Amino acid sequence: MNERIAAIILNYNNSQDTITLLQQLAKQTITVTPVVIDNHSKPEAVRKLKAFVSEQPDVKLIELTKNRGYATGNNQGIQYALDHNFDYLCIMNNDITIKEELLSDLLEATQMLDNPGLVGPLVYDDLHKVSFAGANINLKTGRDERYEGKQALAMLDKNDFLRTEMVLGACMMVKATVIKKVGLIPEDYFLNYEESEWALNILKAGYQNYYIKSAIIHHVGRSMATVKGVGAYFMYRNRVIFVKRNATWQQKLFFTFFLPLSLTKEAFKVKSLKPFVFSWDGVIGRNRYAYLQK
Numbered sequence: 001m002n003e004r005i006a007a008i009i010l011n012y013n014n015s016q017d018t019i020t021l022l023q024q025l026a027k028q029t030i031t032v033t034p035v036v037i038d039n040h041s042k043p044e045a046v047r048k049l050k051a052f053v054s055e056q057p058d059v060k061l062i063e064l065t066k067n068r069g070y071a072t073g074n075n076q077g078i079q080y081a082l083d084h085n086f087d088y089l090c091i092m093n094n095d096i097t098i099k100e101e102l103l104s105d106l107l108e109a110t111q112m113l114d115n116p117g118l119v120g121p122l123v124y125d126d127l128h129k130v131s132f133a134g135a136n137i138n139l140k141t142g143r144d145e146r147y148e149g150k151q152a153l154a155m156l157d158k159n160d161f162l163r164t165e166m167v168l169g170a171c172m173m174v175k176a177t178v179i180k181k182v183g184l185i186p187e188d189y190f191l192n193y194e195e196s197e198w199a200l201n202i203l204k205a206g207y208q209n210y211y212i213k214s215a216i217i218h219h220v221g222r223s224m225a226t227v228k229g230v231g232a233y234f235m236y237r238n239r240v241i242f243v244k245r246n247a248t249w250q251q252k253l254f255f256t257f258f259l260p261l262s263l264t265k266e267a268f269k270v271k272s273l274k275p276f277v278f279s280w281d282g283v284i285g286r287n288r289y290a291y292l293q294k
Contacts, residue, residue, distance in 0.1 A: 005032045005103060006081035008091045010073045012039040015049040018094040022052070022059060029104045033086070035060045035077040040067040067292045069190035070169065078184055082176055089179070093170040097218040105215040106173040113161065117182075117207030118174050118199055120167035121215030122152070131219070134164025134211040137196055139247040140254040141262070142239035144196065147211075161212045165203060169195035170219045174202075181205055188245070190287060191230060193238040200246055230289055233278050240282025 007025055011018040018036060025034050036059060038046055046063065053061045062076055074091055081089050088110065090103060102121060110119045123132035133152035135144035144166050147155060155162055172195070182205045186197045199209055243255050259279065266275040281288060 002031075003087045003107065004085065005030065005088045005090065005107065006077070006084075006086040007032050007034045007103070008074055008077035008081065008089055009034060009036045009094050010039055010070065010077070011036055011041060011045075011049060011094055012067065012073075013041045013045045014094060015041070015045045015052075018049060019052045021092065021094050021096065021098070022056065024098050024100075025103075026056075027100050029101050030107065032090070032103055033058055033060065035062065035080055037062045037073045037077045038064060039069075039073040040064050069187065069194075070192075071185040071187040071189065071194040075184040075187065078179060082179065085176075087176055088173060089176060090171065090173045091169065093219065095220050096170055097220075098171075099216060102171075102215055102217065103173075105212065109161065109210065109212040109215070110173050110175065113208070113210055115206065115208050116175070116210060117178055117202035117205075118167035118172045118209040120164075120172045120209075120211050121217045122156075122211065122213065123168055123170060124216060124218045126218070126220055128218075132168045132170075134162050134209075135166040137165045137200065139243060139251040141258055142243045142255060156211075156213045160214065161210050164209050164211055166196050166199045167209050167211070168219075171217050178202060178205075178207060182207075189238045189241065190234060190289065190292075191238075192234040193242040196242060197246060230292075232274070233281075233288060236275055236278035237282040237287075240279050241285075244282075 009018060009021060022034055025032055038049060050061065053059045060080065062080060064073060064076065078089060088107060090106060106119055106121065110116050122130055125131040129149055130152045131148055133147040135146040137144050182201050186194050202209060243252060247255065263275045263279055267273055
């Protein structure tokens with residue numbers, strides 16, 4: 001039986017990255033159907049993307065009239081794949097570089113591993129160092145404790161895979177049946193932490209999340225670089241929201257005392273009160289970048 005695989009790719013004002021990734025997907029050793037979601041990009045970016053896609057009959061393009069963030073955009077593509085009976089989905093940032101066997105390696109691992117939820121590749125940075133190979137999620141601090149660098153390589157030296165709590169949203173494969181049971185990516189964050197909550201939801205449903213040694217991507221982190229300051233803002237804001245939504249009362253109590261101390265240290269480091277201001281938006285539920293949704 002031939003498994004049907006959809007690659008879910010979110011585009012926002014960086015069509016060239018998306019086109020480059022589509023060209024790499026066309027060279028995969030297994031058949032994959034790209035589903036591109038344009039998250040309400042500027043007209044010139046959309047025109048460039050549509051001109052390329054018009055010559056690619058296997059690529060599905062979904063154009064959104066509002067930008068409601070990473071999760072909502074990807075969920076549009078995920079729902080399309082579920083409605084069209086795809087068996088596996090690979091959610092991918094458009095600013096990654098992949099090898100021809102990436103999806104084959106991810107698929108083989110997903111079929112082989114015990115009760116898989118999310119399955120991710122090793123993530124390398126621009127300096128060719130392992131920047132992410134899984135992470136534990138600390139709900140007392142609202143931070144992930146990442147496996148990276150020499151630590152990650154040492155852990156993988158005698159293992160072909162690692163069990164992990166979190167898989168980086170830049171690239172993660174998942175069975176359609178898992179999503180049907182657990183639900184779509186939480187849409188309460190706009191950017192950052194939504195994949196952490198989704199990973200926790202998948203673990204709570206009884207699945208295991210994994211990183212595998214054989215699959216590798218390079219991630220440069222340009223997806224939202226067109227909006228200045230957006231990454232740092234949502235990292236601080238959403239840490240608070242993430243703990244509020246997922247922690248036990250004991251973990252929340254610890255976080256209440258930990259957060260002011262942590263933010264004081266971070267404010268001195270950046271010589272700004274922004275860590276406090278952005279975190280307060282998480283407390284009161286404000287989004288300073290709501291204009292992006294219009």
